[in-house]
Structures are given as C-alpha cells and as structure tokens.
Amino acid sequence: MSKIIGIDLGTTFSAIAQLDDLGNPEVLASTDSNKKITASAVFIKNNNVVVGDKALDALIATPNNVITETKRQMENDSVYSVEAGKWIDKDESNKENFSPAQISSFILSKLKNYTSDVKKAVITVPALFAEKARVATLDAAKMAGIEVISLINEPTAAACYYASLPNVKKISGKILVFDLGGGTFDVTVCEVEGSKVDVITSRGDKWLGGKDFDKELVKLMEQKYKASTNKNLISNNNYSKQMEIAEQIKRALSAKESHSEVLEGEAGPKKIEILRSEFEQSIQTHIEKLKMLMEEALDGSGLKPENVSHTLLVGGSTRIPLVTETIEKVMKKLPLKGVNVDEAVAAGAAIYAGLKSKTDLNEAQKKAIESVKLQDVCNFYLGTLVMEEDPVLNRRVPANLILIDRDTALPARKVKRLETLEDDQEAISIEITQSEGREKNREFVNIIHEGRLEFPDKKPKGRAIEVTYVYDTSGKLHCTFTDETSRKKYEVSLRPESAEDLKKDYEQIEHILIE
Amino acid sequence: MFKQDKIINDEYNYIDEDYKYQWQESEKINLSTSVEKKKINGKDSFQISFKGLPDDNIIEHYNNEDKKIFLKLFAYDVTDLNKNDYDEATNYEIYIEKNCNVIKTSDFSWSNGNNVLIQSLEIKPFEDITKKIAIPFSVMLFPKYGKRKISFRSYICTDKQIFDGLTGRIVKDKKQNFAAEEFYLEQIENFDEYNDLAEIISYDHKSIDVFYKQPGYLQLNKRKLINSKILLGFDILLKNSIDINEALKKIIDKIDFSFEDEEAIYKTLDIKENFYKACSNKIDSNVVLSKLKEYSVIEERYEIINYLLNLAIDDKTFSKNENNFIDNVAKSLELDNEKYREIKKQKTASVKFVGFDNSSGETLFGITENMAKEEKIKILRKEYSRWNALTNNNDKAIRERAREMRDLAAKLRLGLSR
Numbered sequence: 012m013s014k015i016i017g018i019d020l021g022t023t024f025s026a027i028a029q030l031d032d033l034g035n036p037e038v039l040a041s042t043d044s045n046k047k048i049t050a051s052a053v054f055i056k057n058n059n060v061v062v063g064d065k066a067l068d069a070l071i072a073t074p075n076n077v078i079t080e081t082k083r084q085m086e087n088d089s090v091y092s093v094e095a096g097k098w099i100d101k102d103e104s105n106k107e108n109f110s111p112a113q114i115s116s117f118i119l120s121k122l123k124n125y126t127s128d129v130k131k132a133v134i135t136v137p138a139l140f141a142e143k144a145r146v147a148t149l150d151a152a153k154m155a156g157i158e159v160i161s162l163i164n165e166p167t168a169a170a171c172y173y174a175s176l177p178n179v180k181k182i183s184g185k186i187l188v189f190d191l192g193g194g195t196f197d198v199t200v201c202e203v204e205g206s207k208v209d210v211i212t213s214r215g216d217k218w219l220g221g222k223d224f225d226k227e228l229v230k231l232m233e234q235k236y237k238a239s240t241n242k243n244l245i246s247n248n249n250y251s252k253q254m255e256i257a258e259q260i261k262r263a264l265s266a267k268e269s270h271s272e273v274l275e276g277e278a279g280p281k282k283i284e285i286l287r288s289e290f291e292q293s294i295q296t297h298i299e300k301l302k303m304l305m306e307e308a309l310d311g312s313g314l315k316p317e318n319v320s321h322t323l324l325v326g327g328s329t330r331i332p333l334v335t336e337t338i339e340k341v342m343k344k345l346p347l348k349g350v351n352v353d354e355a356v357a358a359g360a361a362i363y364a365g366l367k368s369k370t371d372l373n374e375a376q377k378k379a380i381e382s383v384k385l386q387d388v389c390n391f392y393l394g395t396l397v398m399e400e401d402p403v404l405n406r407r408v409p410a411n412l413i414l415i416d417r418d419t420a421l422p423a424r425k426v427k428r429l430e431t432l433e434d435d436q437e438a439i440s441i442e443i444t445q446s447e448g449r450e451k452n453r454e455f456v457n458i459i460h461e462g463r464l465e466f467p468d469k470k471p472k473g474r475a476i477e478v479t480y481v482y483d484t485s486g487k488l489h490c491t492f493t494d495e496t497s498r499k500k501y502e503v504s505l506r507p508e509s510a511e512d513l514k515k516d517y518e519q520i521e522h523i524l525i526e
Numbered sequence: 527m528f529k530q531d532k533i534i535n536d537e538y539n540y541i542d543e544d545y546k547y548q549w550q551e552s553e554k555i556n557l558s559t560s561v562e563k564k565k566i567n568g569k570d571s572f573q574i575s576f577k578g579l580p581d582d583n584i585i586e587h588y589n590n591e592d593k594k595i596f597l598k599l600f601a602y603d604v605t606d607l608n609k610n611d612y613d614e615a616t617n618y619e620i621y622i623e624k625n626c627n628v629i630k631t632s633d634f635s636w637s638n639g640n641n642v643l644i645q646s647l648e649i650k651p652f653e654d655i656t657k658k659i660a661i662p663f664s665v666m667l668f669p670k671y672g673k674r675k676i677s678f679r680s681y682i683c684t685d686k687q688i689f690d691g692l693t694g695r696i697v698k699d700k701k702q703n704f705a706a707e708e709f710y711l712e713q714i715e716n717f718d719e720y721n722d723l724a725e726i727i728s729y730d731h732k733s734i735d736v737f738y739k740q741p742g743y744l745q746l747n748k749r750k751l752i753n754s755k756i757l758l759g760f761d762i763l764l765k766n767s768i769d770i771n772e773a774l775k776k777i778i779d780k781i782d783f784s785f786e787d788e789e790a791i792y793k794t795l796d797i798k799e800n801f802y803k804a805c806s807n808k809i810d811s812n813v814v815l816s817k818l819k820e821y822s823v824i825e826e827r828y829e830i831i832n833y834l835l836n837l838a839i840d841d842k843t844f845s846k847n848e849n850n851f852i853d854n855v856a857k858s859l860e861l862d863n864e865k866y867r868e869i870k871k872q873k874t875a876s877v878k879f880v881g882f883d884n885s886s887g888e889t890l891f892g893i894t895e896n897m898a899k900e901e902k903i904k905i906l907r908k909e910y911s912r913w914n915a916l917t918n919n920n921d922k923a924i925r926e927r928a929r930e931m932r933d934l935a936a937k938l939r940l941g942l943s944r
Contacts, residue, residue: 086918087922100922141918143920144918214911216914216932217917218917296933296936296937296940297936299939299940299943300910300914300932300936303936303939306907307911400616400617402620403824403828403865404825404828405620405624405823405824406825407616432616447914447916447918448911448915452872454872454875455875455924457918457919458920
C-alpha cells in the first residue's frame with residue numbers, strides 16, 4: 012500500500028511526515044544526516060543534484076551552483092541561472108537555467124526518499140501563496156512523481172496538528188497561529204473546539220522571515236567589520252557564506268545576550284562581537300510588519316487581543332526572543348509553547364492527508380484522526396473584469412468585480428448576473444481575477460485565467476450572462492459563464508493540472524541524479 | 527325677528543361664500559410661452575412672451591405661506607440632444623450634461639454673478655406683471671459655434687426653489703434635475719411633471735434656431751485648458767531639469783489636442799506662445815491654477831492630473847519634486863483626495879521613486895502634517911496592507927514597487943510607534 016504523507020516545503024527548511032500505524036503524525040528523518048528538517052538548498056553541477064545541508068557546504072567553493080530561497084520565486088516568471096548565480100527573468104533562459112518548480116521538485120524528490128513507496132501527498136503552502144505559486148508547487152510535485160491530494164495552508168496545517176494533540180482538548184476558543192518561517196510569515200486566526208478547527212482569517216507577508224533577519228545581520232556584521240578594519244566584509248561571491256554565518260549568529264543570539272564570531276573579509280579574519288540588542292535594533296522594521304499583520308488579522312476576524320485565548324508558535328524564527336516579546340505586547344499574553352515549531356506544519360499536513368484519504372488508513376489510524384475536522388476559508392478575493400461607469404471621470408473604465416470575498420468559508424458559491432454593453436455583441440472576453448486586497452483597479456489584480464464566450468446569435472445590448480463561481484474545499488475554483496438566452500456556457504476549473512512545458516522538464520529530470 | 531335674522535344671515539353667508547373662493551394648489555397653472563427674434567432698441571434680440579401667469583389670488587396664496595413668487599428664465603443649447611443617442615446612453619445624466627449646455631453671459635447685469643444667463647423677476651400681487659422679456663443676442667455666450675437650437679425655459683416658482691449655480695438646472699435632493707431635457711427629448715408639450723417639486727408652480731419651454739458666429743465658450747474653455755496644460759507641463763518638466771526641447775516633445779506627445787479641423791491652427795499657436803513663455807521663464811503655475819477651475823469640468827481636472835503624471839513618469843521614475851508639484855495641482859483643483867491618490871498609485875505603481883525622505887514619504891500615503899499620530903498610524907497600516915497584497919502581482923515592476931512601498935510604510939510607522 013502506498014503511503015500517505017504530508018510535506019512542508021519551506022523556504023529554508025523542509026520536512027516530511029507520515030501517520031504511523033497508530034495514526035500519530037511522525038516527522039521522518041533524513042536517511043543521510045538523520046535530521047528531521049532538511050535545508051531547502053540545491054546544488055547543481057553537470058546534471059548532478061545535491062539537496063540539503065550538503066548543498067550548503069558548496070556555498071564557499073561554488074556559490075553560483077547553490078540555489079536557496081526557491082520558494083520565494085515560485086510565483087515569478089524567473090529561472091535560476093547557474094552561470095549568473097542568481098534568479099533571472101525567464102525570457103533570458105538557456106539550457107543551464109532551472110525554473111522554481113524544477114528546483115522544488117528536486118527537494119521533494121529528496122524528501123520522498125526518506126520513506127518507501129510514497130505516491131500521494133498533501134503539500135503545505137503559505138496562506139497567501141498566489142495561484143501561480145500554487146500551480147508551480149503542483150508542477151514540482153508532479154515532476155517529483157508525487158500525486159498531490161491537496162494543498163493546505165501552512166498555518167491551517169499547524170492548527171490541524173495542534174487540534175489533534177491529545178492534551179489540548181481542554182483548550183478551546185479563538186487561537187492565533189503565528190507562523191514565522193525562513194522566508195514567509197503567516198498569521199491565522201481560527202476557532203478550535205475540541206478537534207474541530209474553523210479558520211476565520213489569514214494575513215501574511217511572503218517576503219518576511221528568518222532570511223530577512225539574516226540580511227539585516229549581514230549589514231550589521233559589515234558595519235562592525237568595516238569600523239574595526241576599514242575594509243569591506245562583503246566581497247565577490249562571499250555573500251551567501253556571510254548569510255550562513257549570520258544565521259548561526261542569529262541562532263546564538265536567541266539563547267544568549269551576545270555572540271562573537273571570526274569574520275573573514277578583505278582585511279582577513281577579524282573577531283567581531285554582536286549584541287542581541289544590536290541585532291534587535293536592526294530588525295525593528297520587520298518587527299513592525301509582524302505587529303501590523305497581527306493587528307490586521309485581529310481586525311479581519313473582528314476580535315480584540317483579549318478575545319484570543321492562545322497564540323500558537325510555528326516556524327523556526329519564532330525562537331527569536333524579540334518575536335515572542337512582540338507577540339506578548341500585541342496579544343497581551345505570552346504565546347503557547349510546547350509544540351515543535353519546525354515540525355508542526357509537516358505533521359499537520361500528514362493528518363490532513365489522512366483525513367483526505369480515509370480509505371487508505373487502518374482502523375487505528377482512522378480512529379486517531381476521526382474527530383479532527385477542518386473548515387478553511389478562501390484567502391483571496393476572486394472576481395472578474397467588467398466595464399463600469401466612473402462617475403468622477405465621466406467615462407467607462409475597466410474594473411474588477413469581486414464575486415467571492417476573502418475569508419469566505421469553503422466551499423463557497425456565488426452567482427452574479429451581468430449584461431453585455433453593445434448591440435450585436437459576438438462574444439464576451441472572460442478574465443478571472445485573484446487579489447489579496449479588495450482591489451477595483453485592473454492593474455492591481457492578477458488575471459489567473461482568460462477565456463472567451465462566443466454567442467450563437469446577435470442580440471441587443473443587455474444580454475444577460477450568469478456568472479457562477481464555486482470555490483471548493485481543495486482550493487479549486489470552478490467558474491461558469493452562461494449566456495441566459497442560448498444557455499451556451501464557458502466553464503473552467505482552476506487550477507490547471509500542469510504547465511505547458513512540464514513534459515520537457517520531466518525529460519530533463521530523468522538525467523539528473525539526486526543524492 | 528326670526529325671519530329678519532335669517533335674511534341677515536343669508537346675506538352674510540352669501541357674501542362670505544363669495545369671499546371664501548380661493549385658489550387651490552391642485553388647480554393647474556398653465557404657463558405658456560412663445561419666442562421670436564425681434565429688433566428691440568436697435569438690438570437683435572429674442573423676445574419671450576408669457577401667458578397664463580398666476581393671478582393675484584395665487585400670488586397671495588403663496589405670500590400667505592411666507593413664500594415669494596418668481597418668474598425665472600434660462601436658455602439652453604439643445605442642438606446636440608438626440609433621442610436615439612439618449613436612449614443608447616449608459617448614463618443618461620452624463621449624456622445630458624455633455625450635450626446640453628446653459629447659455630452664459632459675460633454681462634454681469636444678465637446673470638446672478640456666475641455667468642449663467644438668467645432673468646429673474648418677482649411677481650407681486652396687485653402689480654402689473656411683465657408679459658414679455660427681451661434678451662439681446664449680444665449678451666449671450668453660446669457653448670459652440672455654428673447653427674444652434676436654443677431652448678428658453680421659463681419657471682414660475684417660489685423663492686424656496688434652488689437652481690444649480692453653474693448650470694441653472696433645478697436642484698432636487700441636492701442633485702441636478704434633468705426632467706426639462708427629458709421632456710424636450712420626449713417632445714412632451716404639456717409639462718406638468720414638476721408636481722413632485724412643490725416649489726415649482728408651472729413651467730414651459732420653447733425652442734428657436736440661431737446661427738452663432740463666434741467660437742463657443744466650450745471651445746474657448748478648451749483652448750484655455752490646453753494652454754494651462756502646456757504651461758503646467760513645461761513647469762513640472764523644467765523644474766526637474768528636463769531640456770526645454772525635450773520637454774516640448776513630451777508635452778506634444780502627451781496632450782490630446784483633438785481640435786476640430788477649423789481650429790487646428792490653435793494647436794500650433796498655443797504651443798508656440800507657451801514655448802516662448804517657458805523659454806523666458808515666465809510661467810507661474812499658481813496663476814495658472816487659480817484660473818483653471820473656472821474653465822474645466824471635474825473630469826477634465828482629473829485628466830490634468832493624469833497628463834501630469836504621464837509626463838512625470840515618462841522616464842520611468844517619479845521624483846519627490848514631481849510628487850509635490852502634482853499634489854499641489856490636485857489640492858488647487860479641489861480633487862477628491864482618495865480618488866486622486868488612487869490615480870497616482872495606479873500611475874506610479876511600476877516606476878522607481880527618487881529622492882523621497884521620511885516626510886515626503888508620508889505624503890505618498892496621503893498623510894498630512896495636521897493629522898493626529900493615531901490617524902497616521904492607522905493610514906500606514908492600511909497602506910502597508912495594500913502594498914503587501916501587491917507583492918505577488920504578475921507585473922514584475924509593480925511587485926518591486928510594492929515591496930519598496932511596503933517597507934517604507936513599515937519604516938514610517940515604526941518611527942511613529944516609538
């Protein structure tokens with residue numbers, strides 16, 4: 012029987028979990044290092060691929076060949092150029108370039124090998140991952156030979172794990188899941204009642220995580236090195252290495268008030284001391300963002316800090332003392348500790364995978380998770396482009412008409428009646444939109460699908476079009492545009508199974524050895 | 527005694543009944559007008575004649591309610607109103623506003639001080655009522671040149687009825703009322719649809735054709751508007767050290783002249799005149815702005831902002847000086863701040879911002895000096911949230927801009943939170 016697993020595909024670290032025979036989620040250790048979290052770093056050279064900590068070892072010698080923070084590129088039309096040693100625009104591509112989905116597929120392939128016979132999986136994504144990034148994640152799984160049962164939002168997975176723990180049954184009420192990882196931050200408010208989790212709202216920043224703190228720390232290291240040697244710390248090709256050192260310093264400063272490190276720059280090795288207070292000062296702008304997003308999440312759920320019973324910590328960056336102090340300030344109480352912040356997401360994904368594939372579970376597993384129930388929400392505004400009169404500009408302008416609001420409980424269904432604008436209109440163009448904010452401007456929304464509904468006959472303007480959007484619990488959007496006169500329909504189910512050039516990517520991957 | 531008493535009573539009753547007859551508001555007053563061209567006092571004029579004006583009873587009735595009665599006369603150019611186009615229009619109010627303009631005057635004695643041609647006479651009881659009004663052709667300013675159809679609208683109304691200061695139209699529920707145009711288009715003769723407006727007692731309209739041999743005020747306003755745009759364009763570009771010849775090219779490229787054939791010469795003349803002003807450093811934007819509101823309608827004012835933003839971002843950057851300049855224009859034109867900022871955000875979303883420090887950064891988010899700290903904090907969170915949401919936009923330039931703006935909002939808020 013193939014195993015059902017949950018995968019946390021992170022910016023800096025990834026993890027894989029499965030349900031054990033008794034139905035408890037078990038995070039699997041790497042077969043080579045015996046670690047339960049694997050660095051999301053990929054080394055590529057001459058069709059050889061190395062994933063994990065070993066890939067990071069190559070940062071000093073061949074930094075261009077080491078790819079990190081791939082998750083941040085999932086929604087972009089960029090590719091990694093080994094030659095340039097950075098992410099570049101897709102249209103500049105050549106054969107030595109790799110798409111974010113391809114790189115992610117290498118990480119997934121590595122994780123898949125931690126256990127045998129993996130075919131189906133639930134993969135976690137940040138709550139505010141755009142449709143394009145979700146599709147890229149599905150493509151990555153497909154390239155790695157994994158059938159994705161469903162994608163699940165990371166904080167939702169963490170809440171799912173939290174709710175499944177046997178000793179949390181006494182805790183119920185509104186919970187704030189604070190998920191600060193290496194690259195992304197998500198804050199989710201949900202209601203937990205026994206093992207039932209109802210998500211109320213999610214907010215987040217896809218460019219806010221431990222890596223951003225490391226960058227600030229590198230700036231601080233550079234300042235201190237320069238002040239003491241009058242030479243630069245950063246020189247060609249050593250930035251990645253300094254980032255790695257910064258991460259070590261950051262970890263050390265989470266446990267003590269100061270840390271000394273020998274830094275190697277243009278003036279040679281120099282011992283530099285960094286105080287925790289200096290580090291905290293350097294990341295204040297990011298801390299302000301965390302505050303704002305927590306406030307947003309509270310506002311979005313109509314709650315005040317005193318209405319939230321607990322804050323649950325997820326993600327390695329929550330180990331930074333200033334982060335927990337900030338949470339305490341905003342939420343007016345200390346966050347709850349006790350859940351493994353690195354493993355909660357993968358473990359929650361494994362539970363969700365079990366819920367989604369009950370027929371593949373044994374009796375003990377079924378019993379262990381049967382009481383877990385999950386109600387998620389739509390994390391985006393979903394709409395369509397229309398033309399409307401702008402009374403101020405006194406002309407017709409394109410506008411985004413929202414059909415499904417953000418934070419609507421899933422499954423969601425919305426029907427809207429629209430009309431044609433011109434006599435004898437032959438067709439309507441269809442643009443399905445997604446946006447994180449309530450945007451009316453066409454420029455500020457993402458068009459996730461374009462289509463066209465042709466009419467069989469000609470009619471005066473005002474021809475009625477019924478638009479139906481259904482957003483299901485697996486995060487798929489089904490849209491139908493029906494001409495009420497002829498009953499002719501344009502139907503589409505998003506998200507697409509694969510990108511067009513996926514076949515080519517498959518062919519390429521077969522020649523690559525994954526260690 | 528009894529009989530006599532009765533006779534006396536009968537007589538009394540008879541007299542009382544006779545006196546008791548009073549006009550009821552339910553009884554219609556049918557104002558009827560006619561218009562003709564006539565030479566009066568040696569001047570070519572339009573003579574409007576009135577029939578069915580209210581009698582003393584009616585006037586007294588209203589006077590007893592503490593209301594005065596007025597005869598008001600306005601004129602409109604209805605040439606461009608067309609039934610088919612009206613039926614097709616998606617927004618009939620916008621259609622009418624664009625295609626039906628009030629006749630104006632530059633003669634103060636023929637207006638209430640706002641250039642709208644109006645004759646307004648109070649009708650008093652037991653006084654001779656004017657039955658004819660003549661308007662000299664020479665005092666009238668038409669919106670357009672050529673053969674025009676003019677409709678004279680006459681109202682009998684109380685002093686409580688409000689008319690729009692800029693268009694002369696009746697105001698109902700704080701909005702302009704377009705019933706007069708609808709009746710003209712529907713060719714309804716017996717106008718009595720102002721029943722829902724208690725202060726309008728009667729109404730009539732009559733049209734007449736005329737040839738207007740001068741450029742209309744709309745055309746003159748358009749030229750003034752274009753001149754202002756050219757001047758503002760030079761000012762913003764030259765203040766940002768753009769070469770004057772380069773500035774000229776950009777301005778020509780960004781202004782929609784769209785003159786009629788016979789007016790095409792103005793394009794050359796206006797550009798030339800303003801180019802020389804720019805060369806001799808004689809542009810004072812404050813003077814331009816002080817007049818601009820007089821000859822621009824609201825959508826044209828937003829168009830000016832659009833045009834200036836297009837000029838500013840032509841080099842793919844948006845500087846602090848350009849921002850301050852355009853903010854000042856928007857303020858002078860009294861534009862809705864939220865709408866203006868939305869347009870600015872849309873236009874500048876994918877360009878690089880140059881030279882903004884913390885205080886000028888605040889203006890980007892619509893924060894002003896007089897705002898309370900709490901309000902500023904609230905706005906910055908809202909702005910952070912909006913820009914953060916755009917960091918996954920499909921357009922790379924917007925994504926990058928969004929990250930910068932998101933960071934700026936967080937930085938500014940941090941400064942306030944400390």
